[in-house]
Amino acid sequence: MKAEDLPEPATHGTPAPPAELLVVARFDVRPGYAVDRIRGASNWLLTWTLAGAGRLQQGGVEVIARPGDLVVLGPDLPHSYAVAPGATAWSFWWVHCPPRASWRSWLSPYERGDRVFRTRVPTYLHPRLSRAFRALHADARWSGHGPPPAPVPASHTRVRPAVAVGTAARELALGRVEEILLLATAGSQPGRPARRGLDPRVRQIEAMLLADPAAPHTVRSLAEQVALSPSRLSHLFSQQTGTTLTRALQDARLRYAARLLEGTDLPVQSVATASGFVSAFHFSRLFRARFGVPPKDYRAGARRPPSG
Structure with missing residues (x-):
């Protein structure tokens, strides 16, 4: 055609x-x-x-x-x-x-x-x-x-x-x-009640995690970026998003890893490293818990031709 x-x-x-x-x-x-x-x-x-x-x-x-x-x-x-x-x-x-x-x-x-x-x-x-x-x-x-x-x-x-x-x-x-x-x-807000009035510092942290999830982020390093103490940022982030900062970082890294699996032929070990995970075994366990399948199976499913 x-x-x-x-x-x-x-x-x-x-x-x-x-x-x-x-x-x-x-x-x-x-x-x-x-x-x-x-x-x-x-x-x-x-x-x-x-x-x-x-x-x-x-x-x-x-x-x-x-x-x-x-x-x-x-x-x-x-x-x-x-x-x-x-x-x-x-x-x-x-x-x-x-x-x-x-x-x-x-x-x-x-x-x-x-x-x-x-x-x-x-x-x-x-x-x-x-x-x-x-x-x-x-x-x-x-x-x-x-x-x-x-x-x-x-x-x-x-x-x-x-x-x-x-x-x-x-x-x-x-x-x-x-x-x-x-x-x-x-760049948009869904408009759901839970996200109305989101603190600009929390929004900035979310943007940083999305932009570069594989960076060596820690609660302390992120808190320094928004001029808060680690404990204050942790409390504010959890209160406004319903999840912990550590879990949000982990989820951002796993979603980034999923994109690498879909779009590259990097070995799983390299995907884990590029996504900010130290251990490929730990990465595979977390990935399966998040997406329901191991990294290799996820890649195979993402590349399977559509049926019909």
């Missing part, structure tokens, strides 16, 4: 791309544009709204996507999307792709039900997300020979679909999707 074989801006009854394909484009559409898939899609659909507004519905859940909203629709449920009622246009990037195993856990705090995820991306991250989507579109067009194509200019409001063909293009493009999801979920 080539990009030219895909339809123009989708209309009622347009089938979803095959499960294994990664397809990306940017559309600028007017009222009357609509997609209605009674079988949904067998892969994931991500949309990031740049201007105007869109209405997305899946199962019994409906959301209105406004500028800065990243909406993700999971697979295998009837869905539809269109220019939102009352809106004069909808400008948005969209991506159909197979997911990586870790993505669901990043998105789970933002689920609205029926595999619909929505997060509002802070304005200061919009330029970075725009670059990531344009780089994703360029990576999907790479043949694997010669230099990758240049991203389309940011001023382009209509970008034709690109289909990632070949291992290099597909893996590079999936890496860009992962970057987009990390930016969107790390």
Whole structure:
């Protein structure tokens, strides 16, 4: 399948791309544009709204996507999307792709039900997300020979679909999707009551753990970063997040290890070391307790071709 074989801006009854394909484009559409898939899609659909507004519905859940909203629709449920009622246009990037195993856990705090995820991306991250989507579109067009194509200019409001063909293009493009999801979920707050009013010092510690989990963090070194005593930081962190600082660090390292297992061929010992664990045995035990399978089995499952 080539990009030219895909339809123009989708209309009622347009089938979803095959499960294994990664397809990306940017559309600028007017009222009357609509997609209605009674079988949904067998892969994931991500949309990031740049201007105007869109209405997305899946199962019994409906959301209105406004500028800065990243909406993700999971697979295998009837869905539809269109220019939102009352809106004069909808400008948005969209991506159909197979997911990586870790993505669901990043998105789970933002689920609205029926595999619909929505997060509002802070304005200061919009330029970075725009670059990531344009780089994703360029990576999907790479043949694997010669230099990758240049991203389309940011001023382009209509970008034709690109289909990632070949291992290099597909893996590079999936890496860009992962970057987009990390930016969107790390820079947003789910809005659940437990996280309202989170102390800025606790938020700073969470950001540090996410950014560099393998660093030689200790409660004392982290406390120094936010000008608190270790005991005060420990108490504040546990009170506001419901977990201990030590457990949060361990979980950040395990999630980082999961990404290394998915995206690299590093031996388990090297993954453990790169993720901040001294002992590979201790790492494997903790990883199995967290994900339900040993590291090697997790890697095999993450790389298994999707069924159907």
